[in-house]
Amino acid sequence: DIQMTQSPSSLSASVGDRVTITCRASQSISRYLNWYQQKPGKAPNFLIYAASSLQSGVPSRFSGGGSGTDFTLTISSLQPEDFATYYCQQSYDTPYTFGQGTKVEIK
């Protein structure tokens, strides 16, 4: 299985801050990397596919980058509704695997 490792596991930030989350794959996955946002008690919400393509309706303050084994999710100016847990997921090969999550908390 392809292992996905996110860092940090959690972070504290203020509204308006720029936040970057990193996801690393245990082998090259090209750009088959997706990002999801999850709020407590809710299902994950799809944000980004193909490492950097924004899903329709997702605010432009979200951006993704990377290829191969190293990827990033950046929120350019953190908004109150962005406090949540973020997961990366590889769709390069089955079984699909997710990172352990990064919790973004209010400072």
Place this chain on the structure above:
Amino acid sequence: QVQLQESGPGLVKPSQTLSLTCTVSGGSISSSGYYWSWIRQHPGKGLEWIGYIDYSGSTYYNPSLKSRVTISVDTSKNQFSLRLSSVTAADTPVYYCARESRPSGWYYFDYWGQGTLVTVSS
């Protein structure tokens, strides 16, 4: 707007079989280019992909659960189902059904059900 809704018993006895159904609305489960997955999440933990079924009934299961998992589809009801046999307390997470989209050549879960909590207890 596609919507998915999980249903099934919230309580299952150890060693028995867990059965869940996902009802799809706002779109046909028979449409090509879409795969239908089950994903689970232990409370406070990460996400684990269980497996998928496609519109033709072809399946793929996570090897970690393969011996105990069956996913089936009922196109007449626009539903797909999960059966997980020989459950233990380790099988007590939230279960999600999700649609995997592939029309662009990139694969991603774009629609999810709200999730259903299953408790394994005698």
